[in-house]
Amino acid sequence: MNNSRFILSRLWQSIILVFIVTVITFFLINMAPGGPASIMRMDTTQEARDALTVRLGLDKPVPVRYALWLGSAITGDLGESLATGQPVIQRIGERLPYTIELAILTLIVSVLLGGVLGILSAIRRGTWFDHGVNLFTVLGLSVPVFWLGIMLILLFSVELGWLPSSGTGKANATFFQHIRYVIMPVFVLSTTTLPTLVRFTRSSMLEVLSQSFVRTARASGLKESVVVYWHALRNALIPVISIIGVLIPRLLSGAVITEAVFGWPGMGRLVLEAAQGRDYPLVMGVTVVTTGIVVVSNFLVDIAYSWVDPRIRNR
Amino acid sequence: MKDSQNAKKLDTQNTMDIPTRKEGWLQRLKHHRPAYVSFILLIVIHAVVFLGPLVWRADPEALTMEGPQAAWSAMHPFGTDDIGRDVLSRLLKGGQVTLTVGLAAMLFSLTVGTIIGSAAGFFRGAVDAVLMRLTEAMMSIPNFFFVLVGLTVLGNTPFMVVLVIALSSWMEIARVIYGETLKWKEHEFVEAAHAAGASNLRVLARHILPQAIPSVVVVGTLTIAWSILTESAISYLGMGIQPPMPTWGNMLQDAQQYIWTSPMLGILPGIAIMIVVLLYNLLGDGLRDLLDPRYVPRRRRNAKRITNFFKKKAQGVINNVH
Numbered sequence: 001m002n003n004s005r006f007i008l009s010r011l012w013q014s015i016i017l018v019f020i021v022t023v024i025t026f027f028l029i030n031m032a033p034g035g036p037a038s039i040m041r042m043d044t045t046q047e048a049r050d051a052l053t054v055r056l057g058l059d060k061p062v063p064v065r066y067a068l069w070l071g072s073a074i075t076g077d078l079g080e081s082l083a084t085g086q087p088v089i090q091r092i093g094e095r096l097p098y099t100i101e102l103a104i105l106t107l108i109v110s111v112l113l114g115g116v117l118g119i120l121s122a123i124r125r126g127t128w129f130d131h132g133v134n135l136f137t138v139l140g141l142s143v144p145v146f147w148l149g150i151m152l153i154l155l156f157s158v159e160l161g162w163l164p165s166s167g168t169g170k171a172n173a174t175f176f177q178h179i180r181y182v183i184m185p186v187f188v189l190s191t192t193t194l195p196t197l198v199r200f201t202r203s204s205m206l207e208v209l210s211q212s213f214v215r216t217a218r219a220s221g222l223k224e225s226v227v228v229y230w231h232a233l234r235n236a237l238i239p240v241i242s243i244i245g246v247l248i249p250r251l252l253s254g255a256v257i258t259e260a261v262f263g264w265p266g267m268g269r270l271v272l273e274a275a276q277g278r279d280y281p282l283v284m285g286v287t288v289v290t291t292g293i294v295v296v297s298n299f300l301v302d303i304a305y306s307w308v309d310p311r312i313r314n315r
Numbered sequence: 316m317k318d319s320q321n322a323k324k325l326d327t328q329n330t331m332d333i334p335t336r337k338e339g340w341l342q343r344l345k346h347h348r349p350a351y352v353s354f355i356l357l358i359v360i361h362a363v364v365f366l367g368p369l370v371w372r373a374d375p376e377a378l379t380m381e382g383p384q385a386a387w388s389a390m391h392p393f394g395t396d397d398i399g400r401d402v403l404s405r406l407l408k409g410g411q412v413t414l415t416v417g418l419a420a421m422l423f424s425l426t427v428g429t430i431i432g433s434a435a436g437f438f439r440g441a442v443d444a445v446l447m448r449l450t451e452a453m454m455s456i457p458n459f460f461f462v463l464v465g466l467t468v469l470g471n472t473p474f475m476v477v478l479v480i481a482l483s484s485w486m487e488i489a490r491v492i493y494g495e496t497l498k499w500k501e502h503e504f505v506e507a508a509h510a511a512g513a514s515n516l517r518v519l520a521r522h523i524l525p526q527a528i529p530s531v532v533v534v535g536t537l538t539i540a541w542s543i544l545t546e547s548a549i550s551y552l553g554m555g556i557q558p559p560m561p562t563w564g565n566m567l568q569d570a571q572q573y574i575w576t577s578p579m580l581g582i583l584p585g586i587a588i589m590i591v592v593l594l595y596n597l598l599g600d601g602l603r604d605l606l607d608p609r610y611v612p613r614r615r616r617n618a619k620r621i622t623n624f625f626k627k628k629a630q631g632v633i634n635n636v637h
Binding site for chain 1: 588
């Protein structure tokens with residue numbers, strides 16, 4: 001399969017995927033007993049409720065409503081938030097940059113740190129270092145994210161007073177002041193991605209080190225450091241690209257809790273507010289946009305992977 | 316002739332020392348120290364949580380004489396909570412709810428995952444295409460977004476919490492079952508079962524799915540850990556099982572506003588969640604190691620090296636005789 005055909009087929013699959021996600025989310029939301037109409041307060045008059053029903057299109061059957069929603073969604077109109085009356089797309093636009101900032105920083109930190117720790121523990125397999133790293137990855141996978149956040153606030157904000165406990169400091173902070181707000185959320189969020197990256201890099205590195213070309217390189221008298229850091233490392237890092245695609249939904253999922261703990265005004269907070277306020281158009285919009293981001297980044301990861309390792313196109 | 320017989324005999328004798336696949340599962344678990352220890356500790360924790368209230372009879376929902384946020388004492392080993400309830404009895408009751416939610420959600424997602432994965436793998440064609448696209452789509456919705464939407468729509472009774480967690484976590488199991496079904500359905504014994512007139516359902520249930528049990532046990536164990544973490548997180552966000560029924564998650568949520576005055580109220584349930592999740596993760600990882608044919612138990616590694624050494628020596632001697 002040549003490159004452009006590969007990209008086109010992946011693009012088509014991604015579009016189908018987003019479509020299925022909208023179907024799942026829409027029908028899930030409309031499964032509510034009484035449908036989204038259940039948000040209407042009972043103290044309003046019958047006429048007011050009827051008017052709202054018509055305005056939200058709730059007098060039509062679910063598939064028709066879905067078709068209408070999809071029709072306007074394609075043109076970029078995701079409806080209006082019930083709570084504030086603003087367009088959903090505008091509310092999302094206000095929050096999205098914060099989550100993207102958090103997610104990208106976390107991804108950078110955990111890829112760098114995860115790569116280094118994974119490779120070192122593969123090279124030093126069976127030593128105390130390897131066991132120590134292994135212990136930390138299992139602990140990282142097991143610690144409740146929000147609890148870790150609370151404990152860190154307790155330590156660094158309350159006891160030591162080093163870092164601010166919540167907010168972004170965006171309004172009137174310099175870059176270095178803003179960094180202080182970012183440290184704890186990024187650290188907490190990276191517990192959702194770092195352990196997997198460490199494990200994956202480690203096993204990928206061990207796999208490569210056991211292959212025959214590494215043995216040949218050693219046998220030809222190359223220095224161990226050249227074999228490890230030149231021959232093995234480059235091959236071990238290729239599969240790590242693919243795991244990033246798996247980590248992105250997990251990252252955005254972890255952002256819901258991280259943002260709640262640290263008062264970070266991103267998409268996670270928005271979906272929580274929307275869910276608690278039963279703001280159905282907003283819930284729908286936020287979920288679809290977030291999943292769209294996942295699908296797009298998976299698409300990019302696939303393209304990047306096939307560019308680095310062309311064998312993947314023929315699978 | 317005699318030599319080759321000897322060689323055969325030697326061979327079987329030597330391989331006897333290497334753990335065989337025929338050992339019982341508990342026997343095999345013993346070869347993996349961390350997993351075995353985790354398994355035992357999990358049994359102990361479940362026993363304490365479910366049987367403990369028979370010994371420690373304090374009412375988890377009654378207010379005590381000591382008042383709120385009492386210090387640790389013989390009367391109340393872990394003190395009292397923000398409105399004066401005994402913390403130990405609440406930890407036990409909350410543990411019952413949290414652990415049950417974890418197990419129930421795992422069983423539920425196992426059921427969904429098995430049905431979807433095996434149907435897709437067994438029938439292929441359009442069924443496969445639709446079900447596997449559905450699985451992929453579910454995998455790209457970030458979990459907590461789905462869970463929050465689900466809880467908003469379905470409400471947060473314990474049953475709905477279990478249902479929503481399960482509906483957000485069956486995909487891994489479905490993919491494992493799908494792979495195993497594809498792998499085993501081409502084998503001769505499955506063809507033989509078909510030829511003997513067994514129905515599709517019977518072939519699936521009696522011949523194919525049992526082959527998938529080992530890998531499903533691994534994923535299932537890790538799913539329990541994941542479900543417990545999710546339950547505690549949604550309780551923390553105030554969207555989970557509602558008070559007065561305690562869970563480790565909503566105890567943490569209650570404790571959060573008092574974290575400055577009595578931090579132990581928040582630390583204890585958090586540690587409880589972490590320990591249980593850690594043990595389930597260690598057990599799952601251990602089971603995965605044991606399933607890996609390349610895995611050699613630590614304790615046996617030296618033994619195996621020695622037997623291999625003698626085996627080679629013996630082989631050499633025999634070859635020389637020839």
